Amino acid sequence: MAFNALTMIRKNLINCKLIREKKSGKLLLSEYMTHFRPEQETCPYCKCKGNCRIHGYYSRRLIDFVNGRPLVARVRIIRVICSCGATHAILFDPVVPYGQHSLFFMLRVLAEHFLHIRTVEKICEVFEISLPTFYRWKKLFASHRQDWQGSLASIETSLRRFLLDLVRKTSFSDFAVRFFSLTGISFLQSHKNPAPYQRRLKQADSFFQ
Numbered sequence: 001m002a003f004n005a006l007t008m009i010r011k012n013l014i015n016c017k018l019i020r021e022k023k024s025g026k027l028l029l030s031e032y033m034t035h036f037r038p039e040q041e042t043c044p045y046c047k048c049k050g051n052c053r054i055h056g057y058y059s060r061r062l063i064d065f066v067n068g069r070p071l072v073a074r075v076r077i078i079r080v081i082c083s084c085g086a087t088h089a090i091l092f093d094p095v096v097p098y099g100q101h102s103l104f105f106m107l108r109v110l111a112e113h114f115l116h117i118r119t120v121e122k123i124c125e126v127f128e129i130s131l132p133t134f135y136r137w138k139k140l141f142a143s144h145r146q147d148w149q150g151s152l153a154s155i156e157t158s159l160r161r162f163l164l165d166l167v168r169k170t171s172f173s174d175f176a177v178r179f180f181s182l183t184g185i186s187f188l189q190s191h192k193n194p195a196p197y198q199r200r201l202k203q204a205d206s207f208f209q
């Protein structure tokens with residue numbers, strides 16, 4: 001059987017308050033990968049545990065905000081293949097699918113805006129992002145806030161409060177898992193996953209185990 005759609009196994013590494021996580025996305029990934037054992041994975045498609053092995057690697061950009069400036073790193077993403085034929089990318093909280101900037105980076109940009117730390121123009125200059133990118137992230141954040149909480153009267157106030165709630169949650173990963181379960185996409189992911197993956201996701205009750 002051929003599996004062409006992108007599928008992924010999410011790894012939730014931020015089991016603490018987001019504001020307490022001081023490591024960069026790249027460092028979190030590197031630390032996790034030293035302990036990664038593909039044979040311990042559960043296939044999201046056939047739900048079998050113990051039948052996955054490493055299928056290959058691909059490299060992607062991950063932009064973090066380190067020491068007050070953007071830092072472009074390359075990270076290695078592992079793909080595993082199950083004996084059923086399905087392949088899965090191993091993705092982590094700091095990596096937003098289809099995006100180049102880390103989750104920490106995006107949330108920091110939004111925090112500086114909602115907490116009025118810098119003007120939009122200054123944020124774009126310091127973080128080296130374009131104005132359209134900034135407004136796309138803000139719109140995405142508002143959209144995901146609405147997916148999560150429903151419509152609220154005061155948008156600006158609720159966005160600021162939502163962001164503060166997020167960074168103070170006891171475990172950010174608990175939120176990430178529940179958001180993914182609710183919407184079928186990762187938090188702040190801008191593109192939907194391919195349709196076959198969405199269908200398979202519904203069958204995968206043990207997806208996060």
Ligand SMILES: [Zn+2]
Nearest residue numbers: 043046082084
């Ligand atoms: Zn399988």
